[in-house]
Amino acid sequence: MNDKIIGYIENGIVIDHISLGKVFEIASLLDLGTQEGRVSLGEGYESGKIGKKGILKVEGMVLSNYEINLIALIAEHASVSIIKEGKIADKYRTEIPNVLKGIVLCPNLACISNDVNQMVISLINFKDNLFKCHYCSKEFRKDELRLRKI
Amino acid sequence: MESNFIYKEGRLYVILMEKTVKKEDFIGRDFVSIDDFSFDEINFVLNHAKHIEDNFQDYKDNLSRKLMAPLFFEGSTRTNTSFQAAMIHMNGRILDFDVSQSSVKKGEILRDTVKVIERYRPDIMVVRHNLDGSAILVADSVKVPVINAGDGKNQHPTQTLLDLYTIKQIRENINGTKIALIGDLKYGRTVHSLALALSGYSDCEIEFISPDSLKMPAYLLEKLKSKIKFSEYGLERLNNLNKEFNIIYMTRVQRERFPEGPEGKEEYDKVCKEYHLKKQMLKEVDSDFKILHPLPKVHEIEPEIDDMPYAYYFDQLGNGLYIRMALLDLLVKK
Numbered sequence: 001m002n003d004k005i006i007g008y009i010e011n012g013i014v015i016d017h018i019s020l021g022k023v024f025e026i027a028s029l030l031d032l033g034t035q036e037g038r039v040s041l042g043e044g045y046e047s048g049k050i051g052k053k054g055i056l057k058v059e060g061m062v063l064s065n066y067e068i069n070l071i072a073l074i075a076e077h078a079s080v081s082i083i084k085e086g087k088i089a090d091k092y093r094t095e096i097p098n099v100l101k102g103i104v105l106c107p108n109l110a111c112i113s114n115d116v117n118q119m120v121i122s123l124i125n126f127k128d129n130l131f132k133c134h135y136c137s138k139e140f141r142k143d144e145l146r147l148r149k150i
Numbered sequence: 151m152e153s154n155f156i157y158k159e160g161r162l163y164v165i166l167m168e169k170t171v172k173k174e175d176f177i178g179r180d181f182v183s184i185d186d187f188s189f190d191e192i193n194f195v196l197n198h199a200k201h202i203e204d205n206f207q208d209y210k211d212n213l214s215r216k217l218m219a220p221l222f223f224e225g226s227t228r229t230n231t232s233f234q235a236a237m238i239h240m241n242g243r244i245l246d247f248d249v250s251q252s253s254v255k256k257g258e259i260l261r262d263t264v265k266v267i268e269r270y271r272p273d274i275m276v277v278r279h280n281l282d283g284s285a286i287l288v289a290d291s292v293k294v295p296v297i298n299a300g301d302g303k304n305q306h307p308t309q310t311l312l313d314l315y316t317i318k319q320i321r322e323n324i325n326g327t328k329i330a331l332i333g334d335l336k337y338g339r340t341v342h343s344l345a346l347a348l349s350g351y352s353d354c355e356i357e358f359i360s361p362d363s364l365k366m367p368a369y370l371l372e373k374l375k376s377k378i379k380f381s382e383y384g385l386e387r388l389n390n391l392n393k394e395f396n397i398i399y400m401t402r403v404q405r406e407r408f409p410e411g412p413e414g415k416e417e418y419d420k421v422c423k424e425y426h427l428k429k430q431m432l433k434e435v436d437s438d439f440k441i442l443h444p445l446p447k448v449h450e451i452e453p454e455i456d457d458m459p460y461a462y463y464f465d466q467l468g469n470g471l472y473i474r475m476a477l478l479d480l481l482v483k484k
Contacts, residue, residue: 110302112281118259120287135283136304137183139369 007040007057014081015056015071017047022075023054029070029147030058037061069103072096073145100124104131105146111136122148173198176480182285182298184307184343189350196315199469199476206239212479213242219272221264221288222299223249223279228445228467229299229308233276236474242482245272260284261291268292273482277301295481303339309444310343312473313399316466320440321396324348328394330357330387333401333425333450335366340444341401342370349377356380357395359387361421364407385424392434399442400427400450427451432460442466 018026023041032039037059047053054075063071063080071078072094082090102121106113113122113135123134132139156163171194180186187195202209218237222230234244247267249255254263264275277288278299285298285305300306318324327348331341335358345366348354356378358366365382374380391398403421408414427441429452440462443451447463455461 106283108282110282112260112279112283112287112301115281117257118261118281118287120261133283135286136302137185137283137286 007038008086009038009040009057009059009083010086012037012057012059012061012083013063014083015075016053016079016081017050018054018056018075018078019050020044020052020054023056025074026056026071029074030061030067032056032058035061066103068094069097069100070147073100073104073142073147096126098126100126100131103148105148106133106136106138107140107144107146108133108136108138111138173480177483178295179481180289180296181307181477181481182289182296182301183305184310184347186307192311192314192347192350195311195473195476195480196318198480199311199315199472200318202475202479203472209240209475209479211241212484213237213240213273213482216240216242216273216482216484217245217271218242218478219245219247219267219270219275220299221247221249221267221275221277221279223254223260223277223284224300226278226299228470229278229306232470233297233299233474233478236471236478239471239475240479242478245270260287264288264291268294274478297477297481303337305343306339307343308470308473308477309340310347311477312466312470313340313344313442313444314347315469315473316442316462317397319465319469320438320462324351324354326353327351328355328357328396330359330391330395330398331366331401332359332385332388332398334364334403334407335360335401336364337404337407338401341366341399344399345370345374345378345380349374354378357387358382359385361385361403361425363417364403364421385421388425388427388431391431393436393439395435395439397440397442398427400447401444402446402448402450422449425450427455429454429458432458435460 015026020043023043027041035058040057043054045053045055073096076094076096078094080092080094081088101123104124105122106124111133112118113120113133125132125134130139131145171190220230220233237244252263260279272294274295274297275288275292276297276299277285280302282302282304285296285301289296298305298307314324317327321327331345335341345356348356358380362384403425405418408418427450439460441460443463445463445467
């Protein structure tokens with residue numbers, strides 16, 4: 001199957017090599033239902049690198065750092081291409097940053113970063129495939145993550 | 151490691167040396183987690199506390215005109231009193247901060263409260279709060295040194311230091327200690343920190359003795375397994391206490407750790423019945439065997455044991471004074 005069938009864009013972003021099953025999760029977190037530009041998404045495309053993959057194309061979208069970090073958490077090593085006037089202006093792989101500020105909530109409900117009255121922005125450090133809360137020092141795995149949706 | 155360079159016969163030699171801990175290394179630092187201090191620094195604090203205990207009068211003016219802000223957002227009798235006594239014994243002063251009269255009741259966030267208190271120019275803050283991670287938040291928010299006096303169920307590092315100090319007092323050397331940690335090993339922060347701290351010493355052995363529902367968490371056992379020899383037992387092990395043990399460290403089992411309703415109550419009552427150290431269980435122990443407990447104790451130790459030479463928990467609690475004096479003396483800028 002050729003990914004070109006899911007639509008050409010003039011200006012916007014293409015997120016490729018998304019792990020299978022994660023396209024809709026990313027679309028939901030990026031709130032693409034409210035996008036004015038054309039949104040194309042597809043699942044199950046052949047990929048030499050990861051077997052089956054998902055692709056997402058959004059016309060007229062610019063990703064913030066927060067959104068790039070969100071994508072990295074859901075689909076690490078996906079590729080993001082910035083399209084300008086029909087050409088790839090920039091391309092990079094997403095990587096989970098060493099410090100996640102305000103993106104992931106600490107799974108420890110007794111942590112001060114989860115107390116709404118204290119208005120603390122969560123701060124999670126990522127090292128050796130483990131996430132560690134700066135405040136309560138609890139360590140947790142990726143599957144225990146709770147994403148903070150804006 | 152510290153390094154030293156020597157140039158000899160046309161060659162440059164780099165000599166790596168163990169870093170020598172100095173008193174000045176501690177000035178102005180926070181102590182919110184036991185990990186804030188290296189192994190050598192922990193031993194330095196223990197030795198400093200011992201020096202204070204042995205030369206108490208020499209320290210009577212060490213914190214003259216220095217001000218401590220005790221910020222106890224959660225009830226504490228022993229820890230708060232012990233910090234205040236530590237300050238007063240060194241001629242320091244204490245800022246009177248009553249959380250019940252403060253803006254906290256009006257909904258002020260912790261960060262703002264401590265920033266306000268900082269404007270009154272304390273030399274050190276001591277914080278206890280019910281939320282995990284609150285001590286780091288305070289330390290991040292102010293410039294003065296902060297000591298964690300217990301943040302929720304997370305850390306209580308001065309308790310760990312006083313436990314180590316007590317073990318050293320009993321045995322003269324922490325290395326080679328054979329200890330049983332008993333009771334609520336699942337939620338008890340004191341036993342978690344103590345087990346991790348002991349894993350830094352050589353030839354120590356731990357027995358974890360608990361009801362099935364309150365066993366040591368798997369992630370902690372994983373952390374310990376390459377560092378210290380340990381084994382796990384049920385409460386029936388209490389009937390086999392013998393000369394192999396130097397120390398047993400008991401903790402309180404709390405009703406709220408069990409499910410609500412009649413089944414939870416039944417399980418709790420069963421544990422209480424089994425988890426009860428009796429005088430007759432101590433027949434086979436060594437003459438220098440000791441029992442520790444972070445206190446308060448409820449029903450886990452038969453009251454008659456309090457008068458036996460094995461009971462060491464009140465001395466243990468008293469050691470908190472020397473440890474807290476040592477920390478205040480080291481962290482406060484003179």
